[in-house]
Amino acid sequence: MMGLFFSSFNYPTTNLYFRGVWKVHKVLLDTFKGPHSFLTPMVKQMQEKFNTYWVEYLLILPCAAILDPRYKLNYVQYCFTTIYCIHASIFLETILNKLSLLFNEYVKKF
Structure with missing residues (x-):
């Protein structure tokens, strides 16, 4: 599903990645909390792997x-x-503070 989404663009940009990654994160959370308890162990492992990458981005x-x-x-x-x-x-x-710092650095240069 998400592989097709990302591969449908020649040059996917960061803003598109956010949308796709958010969707993956949401599906994992919804499935983990969902009624199908047999999926919980597998989704938990997937969520742990996902979180290692999510923290970086x-x-x-x-x-x-x-x-x-x-x-x-x-x-x-x-x-x-x-x-x-x-x-x-x-x-x-935290995100807004980082954007504010980035903007202030930009203002200093120009």
């Missing part, structure tokens, strides 16, 4: 999505709220 992918005029901050807020519920604000605050 947790800041850069949402920043790219926020800067994309099609997605912006509201989309990232929605995505993080569906994944992290009440803890989403912590992640969003």
Whole structure:
């Protein structure tokens, strides 16, 4: 499913990756919490592997999505709220702080 999504573009950009990775994360969480308990051990292993990569890209992918005029901050807020519920604000605050630092560095140079 996601392999087809990513391979359908010649040059997939970071903002598209955020959308795809968010969908994978959401499916894993929904399946883990779902009614099919026989899937839980397999999904737990998949989630652990996913999280090792997600931690590395947790800041850069949402920043790219926020800067994309099609997605912006509201989309990232929605995505993080569906994944992290009440803890989403912590992640969003960190992301916005990093974007602010990036902007301030840009302003200093010009």
